[in-house]
Amino acid sequence: MDPLRRSPSPCSPQASSPESPPCEMLGYVGIEAVLDQLKIKAMKMGFEFNIMVVGQSGLGKSTMVNTLFKSKMWKSTPPGLGGPTPQTLQLHSVTHVIEENGVKLKLTVTDTPGFGDQINNDKCWDPILGYINEKYEQYLQEELLITRQRHIPDSRVHCCVYFVPPTGHCLRPLDIEFLQRLCRTVNVVPVIARADSLTIEEREAFRRRIQHNLKTHSIEVYPQKCFDEDVNDRILNSRIRDRIPFAVVGADREHMVNGRCVLGRKTKWGIIEVENMAHCEFPLLRDLLIRSHLQDLKDITHNVHYENYRVIRLNQSHVLPRGPGWVNLAPAPPCQPSSPGLTKVCRWAQDNSDEDS
C-alpha cells in the first residue's frame, strides 16, 4: 500500500490544491462510470457548432459547406444567375439541427458574400470582426447576468474557414491582412479552394509558399502550436500543420464511378472524386473539422479567444487606473487594453515557450 501523506487544508478555500497524494485502490470502485454519465448528459443536451466561411464569391464556399455536412445547407448560387453582387459585405447565417446516431448537432453556418469583391477592399474584414465580437459580447452579457440561464446558448464562431483562391503563386495582400487580423480573434483554417485547377506538384509548391507566407507574417492558424497539450497532440497536430492549407474540392452531385456512387465533379477529362485522397484533401478537412477536432475548436474558442475578448472588454469600461476598489473581489492586475496575441493567454502555463517563431 502506498504510504499516505496527509495534505491538510482545513477550511481554507484554496484555488489550487496542494499535492494530493495518489491512492492505490484495492478493487473496482466504478469511477469510470462517470464517463458514460457524461456521454449520456451530453447527448441529451445536444451539441452546438458555429462555422463561418470567408472568401471571394465563386470560390465554392456554399458547395463546400453542403459537401461537408452532406445536406443542402443552402442553395449554391450558380454563376450568372444569382442576384446582383452585394455592394457591401453582408453576413448571413443559417441554422440547422442535424442528427446522426442519436447525436444532435445544432449547426450554424455564416456566409460572407461580397468579401473581397469590391474594387476597394479596404477594411473589408471589419464587418466580420464586428460580427465575431458581437457574438462574444452576447455570450459575455449572458454570463454576467445575476440570474443566468442553465445553459447559455453558444453562438460564438468556433471556426472560420478561409478560402484562398488557387492562383498558384502565394498569398495576396488581402489574404495576409485578413488572416493577420482574424487569427487573433478566432480559429482560422485556410484552404485552397477549387484545387482541381492545380496539378499535384503545383499544389505542393503553392502550399509551401503559403506556409512560408504564414510564417513570415507570424500568422497562427488552427491548430495553434502553443496549445498542444502533450506529446501525442503535438505529433498529431504537426502532421496536420504540415498539410495546411488543405487543397479541397467541393461537390454536391453524385456520379457513378466503377459501380460506386461518389460525390464528385464531372469534367470532360474525368471525374474528380471529392472523397478520394489521391484527388483532393477534402477528407482531411472534414476529419479535422468534424471527426477529430470539433470539441477542441470549441474549447479553444471558449478558453482562449473568448477569455481574451472578456479581458479587453472588462478593462475597457474603466478609464481610471485600477486600484484595490474591486468591491470584495480579487484585485485585478492592471492591463493594457491592446489586443493581446495568442501567446498572452496560453492554457498550459508550463509549456508556452515552445514556439519557434
Place this chain on the structure above:
Amino acid sequence: MAVAVGRPSNEELRNLSLSGHVGFDSLPDQLVNKSTSQGFCFNILCVGETGIGKSTLMDTLFNTKFESDPATHNEPGVRLKARSYELQESNVRLKLTIVDTVGFGDQINKDDSYKPIVEYIDAQFEAYLQEELKIKRSLFNYHDTRIHACLYFIAPTGHSLKSLDLVTMKKLDSKVNIIPIIAKADTIAKNELHKFKSKIMSELVSNGVQIYQFPTDEETVAEINATMSVHLPFAVVGSTEEVKIGNKMAKARQYPWGVVQVENENHCDFVKLREMLIRVNMEDLREQTHTRHYELYRRCKLEEMGFKDTDPDSKPFSLQETYEAKRNEFLGELQKKEEEMRQMFVMRVKEKEAELKEAEKELHEKFDLLKRTHQEEKKKVEDKKKELEEEVNSFQKKKAAAQLLQSQAQQSGAQQTKKDKDKKKQSSWLLMKSTLRLGLLELFFCSLL
C-alpha cells in the same frame, strides 16, 4: 447513417436530413476524451457525530485506506478537515476531496454546530465566484473545491431524527446535495429498520428538508434511480477488514453471532449507496451543485453587493455601472477616512507641542532658582570677607598704637623696667600675635566652608 429527423422544429431551426455519414457522432467521444485528459473533481462532505463511522465508510466506498487517526471527543467546537486524494481507475483520474466534521455533536451546547459547516461550504462557493469574476481567470484548470455531495450520517437509535440533525439538515439543504444515510446499520434489526426509515423520511418531509433527488428524467437511469429512491435513507455498514465467506474474501464485520457482509444487499444498503453516489449519479451531483446551489449562492451574493440586472434596453454593462458607483462610493469613504486621520494627527501634534512647552517653562524656572541661590551664597561669603578685613585693620591699628607706647616708655624709663616692660610687652605681643593668627585661621577656614 442517414436519419430523417422527425422532431418538431422550433423557431427558425430547420431539421435537415443527411445524405451520408458525416461523422459528428464521434462528438461525445471527443468530449469524453477531453474530460479524461483534464481529470475530474469530486468533493464529499461527511457530517456526523464522532465515532459514527465516517472514515470507515469512505475507506469502504473507495476501496482504499485514506486516514488512520480517529478523532477524540474533546473538541471544543466543530471544525472541518479537508483532505484531497488522487485516484485513478483505467484512464480516469479523479481528484477526490473528503471533508470531515470533527467534533460534531460532542459539545454540551450544540447551538452553533452547523455554523462552521455552512461557512465552509460558502467559502468554497466564494472562492469559485471570485475566480469567475476575475478579469484574467483560468476556470478550466481551476481546482473545484465546491462540495458536490453531503453524506449525512444518522445515528441508529431506531426512534427518529435528533433535533440537531433536523436543524443542521435544514440549514444545509439549500447549499448542498444532502444524501442521508443511517450509519452502523448492523445494530438495527430488519423490522425496526423499515419503521425507522419511514419515520425519518416523514420527518424530513414534514420539516421541509430538501434532500437530493435522484434524477428520473433520463430514460437510461430513471428506472434504477426510481427503485433506489424508495430505499432512502440508505442503511450502511462500513468495513475494511476482510472475512472468509464461502471460498472468497469479502469485506465484512465478524460478530460472535454471525458475519455482516458489506456488499450483500440483504444485509445492508452499501451497494445501493455506491451505485447511486458513484456509478450512476456522480456527474449529476456535480451538475446540480454548479447549476443550482452555486447559482443560488452567486445570485444572493451579487444582489447583496448591490448588483442588479437592468432591463435589456438600458446600458449593456449593468454590472460595470454598479461597480463604478460602488467604486466612487468607496473612494469617497477612503477620502473621508483620510481627512479624519489627518485631523487626528494635527491634534496630536498640537498636544505634544503644548507638553513640550510646559516642560521648557519648568526648566527655565529651575534655572532661575538655582541662579538666585548661587548669588545669595556668593553675597554671604563676601560679607564674611569684609568682616575679616575689618578685623585685620583694627588689629593693625592696635599694633601701631602699642608700638608707639613701647617706644615712649623706652625713652623715659629705666632699662630694667624697660626690659621687664619689654618682656611683658613682648610676651603680651606674642600672645596677641598668636591669638590673632588663630583668629585669622578660623576665619579663613570658615570662609572656605
